[in-house]
Structure formats: structure tokens, C-alpha cells
Amino acid sequence: MMNRNVHSSLRRVAFLTLLISGCAPRIAPYSERAYENATRLKAEALVLMDRATTSYRLREPEIQQLSVRVQAAYEYANGLPNNQLSAEQWRMLIAPDELFLGGYFALWQRQDTLMQGDIDAAKTNVRKAFDEIIRLEAAKIRK
Amino acid sequence: MAENGAFFKVVEDGLLALAKQEAGEYASELVKDVQKFVDENKDDLLMWGKQLAAGEMTAEGFNFAVKGRHRLLRMEALTQAGLATIRVDELKHKVLETIVAAATKTFLP
16 A cells, blocks of 8 residues: 555656656756857947947948847847847847847948947947846846 | 926927827826836936937937837836746756755655
């Protein structure tokens, strides 16, 4: 009788364990590389944005180089399984038709130079956008 | 200071007119959402408005900044969705650990 109860309990525990472990995590674990990408690129982006009082044409090589690095960070985030939320944040950051870094470079290109007031206002939003990416990455579960 | 009040009065009047004209039954919801956005970003909106008036910002730069600030709400929503998912994953992990601990304590000699 005792033996049968033990077996029944074991079966229930095994079933529960299988049930829960079968549900894989719904969001990617913390990635040191993604976090490092976001913090480093935030600093680089804010410094480069400040240079928009000079001609876009003069700064184009730097802008292209940074754009490639940010694009690579997006591709990395987008390639991680269950990482759609972070990948969408990166996409918004770099898209030229959005209102963050990619949009800022497009605005700079259209106007060739920007006023300091425009630069400071856009920097506030880009800083906050990076902070959202960093906040989400930092909260992810460490493996 | 009176200028600040005038700025927000213009925003409010414009918003109410737009809501009445365009939003129909959703007017009150729309007004509430936009007023919340304006309240939360009052300092920056005022500063940018003054810079625009003083010729320290361009109209396009002002437009980019205000719309960008509003678009940040989507970024924040993505973070909140992620944080909620993380909490569920953490809970599942804790449940699993509890099961394993209980099984070990109960069944192993």
C-alpha cells in the first residue's frame, strides 16, 4: 500500500516537472554581448550626434561606420531565439523612418548641419531609447 | 510663466477640437492619453517650444523631437512586455526548483 502511494506521488512529481520543463523560457537569457553592444554604442552614438553642427558630408565616414556597428548589434539581437522584443527595440533605433538614431542620421543628411537645440533634443530621446534596450537586457535571467 | 500656461492652453484647445472632429466615441480616451503624455513631458516640451520660438531649434528638429518622445512610449511598452515575460520565466524556474527539492527530500534516502 505504502509502496503504491510513493509510486503515485513520484509519477505526479515527474509529470509536473515534465510539464513545466517542457515550457521553455519565453524570452532569451541575458546576453553579456548584447548588453555591452548597447552601452558602448550608446556612448559612441551620443558623441557622434553632437558633431551634427558640422556638415554631414564631412562626417559621413564616421556615420557609416557607426551605422554598420549598430546594424551588427541589431543582427545579433535578432538572431537570438525568443528575442523579438529586444530585436524590435534595436530595429526602431536604427530605422531611418523612425525617430531615433537612424532617423537622426537621415535628418542630418537632409539638413547637412543641425542646430544645437535640435541636436540636444534628439539626443535626449536617443539616450532614452538606448536606456530602454539596456534596461530590458539587464533584467533578463542570467544562466 | 504666463507663456507656459498659454502654450498648454493652445495644446489643450487644439486637442479638444481635434478629438471632437476626428475621434468620435474615442474622443475622451484620446484626450486623456495625450494629456498624460503632455503632463509627463511638460518640462522638455516647454523647453523645446521656447527654443523654437527663440530660433534655437528648427521646425523640423522640433517636430522630430516631439514625435520621437511620443514614439518612446512604444519602446517602453516593449520593455514592459519583456519584464512581464521575465517574471513568468523566473516563477517557472522557482516552481521547478521547489518540485525538485521536495522530491529529493521526500523520496531520496
